[in-house]
Amino acid sequence: MVAEMKYNSHLLWRMLFFISAAWLMTDFIEVGSADCKNASLSDLNHQVKRFSQCFLEMLPDANRTEINSLAWSLQQVLDRLREVQRKDCKIFMSNNCSFPEAPRNGGLVCVSTDNIHYCKPMCNQGYDFGFLRRSRVYEKCGASTGYSWTTQLVGGNRLADCISSPVAVSGVKSAYFPSHMSCQETIANAASEVEQIDIFLRELAEAETDISHTLEVAFDCILCGN
Ligand SMILES: *[C@@H]1O[C@H](CO)[C@@H](O)[C@H](O)[C@H]1NC(C)=O
Numbered sequence: 571m572v573a574e575m576k577y578n579s580h581l582l583w584r585m586l587f588f589i590s591a592a593w594l595m596t597d598f599i600e601v602g603s604a605d606c607k608n609a610s611l612s613d614l615n616h617q618v619k620r621f622s623q624c625f626l627e628m629l630p631d632a633n634r635t636e637i638n639s640l641a642w643s644l645q646q647v648l649d650r651l652r653e654v655q656r657k658d659c660k661i662f663m664s665n666n667c668s669f670p671e672a673p674r675n676g677g678l679v680c681v682s683t684d685n686i687h688y689c690k691p692m693c694n695q696g697y698d699f700g701f702l703r704r705s706r707v708y709e710k711c712g713a714s715t716g717y718s719w720t721t722q723l724v725g726g727n728r729l730a731d732c733i734s735s736p737v738a739v740s741g742v743k744s745a746y747f748p749s750h751m752s753c754q755e756t757i758a759n760a761a762s763e764v765e766q767i768d769i770f771l772r773e774l775a776e777a778e779t780d781i782s783h784t785l786e787v788a789f790d791c792i793l794c795g796n
Pocket residue numbers: 604605608
């Protein structure tokens with residue numbers, strides 16, 4: 571059992587080194603590292619999930635430097651992944667509207683059609699909106715809004731805030747991610763992501779009857795705050 575742990579731990583360190591190498595040192599990839607050539611995102615995903623289980627019990631008395639080093643490596647990888655997540659959403663939003671900023675502890679479900687962007691702010695469980703927004707399910711940006719985002723806040727592309735709160739009462743029911751399913755968890759699962767997007771599409775079709783026929787071909791994306 572101990573030997574197995576050591577073996578796993580060795581693999582994990584190698585794997586983490588590999589993650590950093592693959593994603594942080596792009597030059598490294600360009601020079602054609604043999605390791606990076608066989609890199610598979612789904613393998614990596616599987617390995618991280620599998621090995622992280624092993625360390626839940628072992629970590630408390632582990633070497634502090636190794637813990638700090640692991641935290642640092644993962645942080646860098648995470649920063650890079652967040653960048654990629656945002657870029658994927660940016661693609662369909664590139665026009666005169668500024669890119670919206672997702673609230674921390676929540677996210678934005680966004681749909682674009684006919685050059686108009688619609689984003690619904692959502693909060694994770696344990697958080698609520700700073701302003702009452704039951705009559706404002708979503709914000710929008712397009713020619714009709716002078717290419718600026720409608721928002722109750724002063725900040726231009728910040729559409730809503732999610733603040734720590736024991737009760738969630740400021741928004742409609744669908745403006746909160748389900749319990750035990752934060753924004754990041756939601757988008758990590760294709761079915762959960764589609765479910766949230768479909769809810770917003772139905773809300774949009776009801777509220778904006780003139781665009782309901784274009785929603786089938788609309789672009790969509792969920793942006794999560796940190
Ligand atoms: C990469 O994968 C190929 C095909 O599976 C294998 O032959 C090769 O040895 C692998 N290279 C490394 C460095 O793992």
